[in-house]
Amino acid sequence: MTETVVVGAFGAGERLPAAEPVIEVRDLRMRYGAKEVLDGIDFSARPGEVIALLGPNGAGKTTTIEILEGFRRRSAGHVRVLGVDPERGDERWRSRLGVVLQSWRDHGRWRVRDLLEHVGLHYAPFGTDRIPRPWPVDDLIEAVGLTAAAKTRVSRLSGGQRRRLDVAIGIAGRPELLFLDEPTVGFDPAARREFHDLIHELTDLVETTVLLTTHDLDEAEKLADRILILAGGRIIASGSADELSRQVAGETEIRWTRDGQRFVHSTADATAYVHHLFLQYGEAIGDLEVRRSSLEDTYMKLVLEAEVAR
Numbered sequence: 279m280t281e282t283v284v285v286g287a288f289g290a291g292e293r294l295p296a297a298e299p300v301i302e303v304r305d306l307r308m309r310y311g312a313k314e315v316l317d318g319i320d321f322s323a324r325p326g327e328v329i330a331l332l333g334p335n336g337a338g339k340t341t342t343i344e345i346l347e348g349f350r351r352r353s354a355g356h357v358r359v360l361g362v363d364p365e366r367g368d369e370r371w372r373s374r375l376g377v378v379l380q381s382w383r384d385h386g387r388w389r390v391r392d393l394l395e396h397v398g399l400h401y402a403p404f405g406t407d408r409i410p411r412p413w414p415v416d417d418l419i420e421a422v423g424l425t426a427a428a429k430t431r432v433s434r435l436s437g438g439q440r441r442r443l444d445v446a447i448g449i450a451g452r453p454e455l456l457f458l459d460e461p462t463v464g465f466d467p468a469a470r471r472e473f474h475d476l477i478h479e480l481t482d483l484v485e486t487t488v489l490l491t492t493h494d495l496d497e498a499e500k501l502a503d504r505i506l507i508l509a510g511g512r513i514i515a516s517g518s519a520d521e522l523s524r525q526v527a528g529e530t531e532i533r534w535t536r537d538g539q540r541f542v543h544s545t546a547d548a549t550a551y552v553h554h555l556f557l558q559y560g561e562a563i564g565d566l567e568v569r570r571s572s573l574e575d576t577y578m579k580l581v582l583e584a585e586v587a588r
């Protein structure tokens with residue numbers, strides 16, 4: 279088997295088996311009574327990939343994540359997470375996963391460092407030569423930017439610091455796969471941006487695969503290498519935000535000014551149109567803007583098409 283050299287918090291030069299998908303899902307089906315929620319889902323995740331699962335309310339995002347976490351039994355289909363069927367996952371397997379829950383409200387009297395040290399104890403028996411567990415507590419605290427608050431009681435943390443603590447709890451065992459289910463619901467824009475920066479820093483630092491669900495298209499675009507859109511029980515589209523927008527036969531909007539007048543034109547071939555515009559009017563063209571359809575436009579079109587087809 280080929281191997282890849284992973285440089286990051288696992289330590290420079292450590293070797294992980296390459297090419298094995300971290301998540302492998304084929305023809306996953308889920309019924310609740312007579313209601314079919316997942317109707318044949320297929321996808322996989324490579325090591326280090328950040329995947330966002332999008333979809334309308336009730337599409338089955340949480341159901342999918344819970345099946346992968348081993349918290350819910352599927353009706354049918356092939357599922358492997360870190361090479362194991364989640365329905366048969368033992369504690370050792372579970373120790374390789376991280377789950378970031380909504381904010382940690384208990385243990386308000388604990389101090390940050392003590393709480394993380396305590397959480398880490400759970401992972402200690404599951405360390406390996408390749409991945410020592412838990413993440414040494416002071417390194418973990420530094421990685422999530424809580425060093426100055428290490429001795430602060432949980433109840434005294436700011437909202438942003440709380441969220442950093444939630445992430446620290448989720449990654450204390452140095453997970454190979456991290457699940458984030460709607461991680462920024464109810465956040466103000468500053469807290470959301472801080473959370474995104476933190477996830478970026480962590481995924482740059484550590485070779486962790488991340489699967490997140492969100493309704494925030496901007497969040498998906500910022501964080502994910504790949505976006506999966508779940509609708510009507512199936513994955514209806516998969517790709518980066520740019521790839522998705524190319525899948526939709528959308529038009530690009532071009533705006534410009536000429537002789538003090540504003541113009542707007544929509545076209546499927548923006549390059550040719552702009553070329554023509556400059557040939558015709560040259561330097562008289564000002565304030566040129568070319569706007570490809572946003573992820574939101576693309577998402578709405580794809581979901582609508584899926585609903586109509588059902």
Ligand SMILES: Nc1ncnc2c1ncn2[C@@H]1O[C@H](COP(=O)(O)OP(=O)(O)OP(=O)(O)O)[C@@H](O)[C@H]1O
Nearest residue numbers: 310311315333334335336337338339340341342493
């Ligand atoms: N335990 C259950 N029993 C019966 N139906 C359920 C159960 N859990 C979920 N459902 C139904 O399955 C469907 C998918 O739910 P799920 O929570 O997975 O969707 P979701 O995409 O995460 O939705 P949201 O975006 O609203 O969080 C919904 O119609 C929901 O009502």
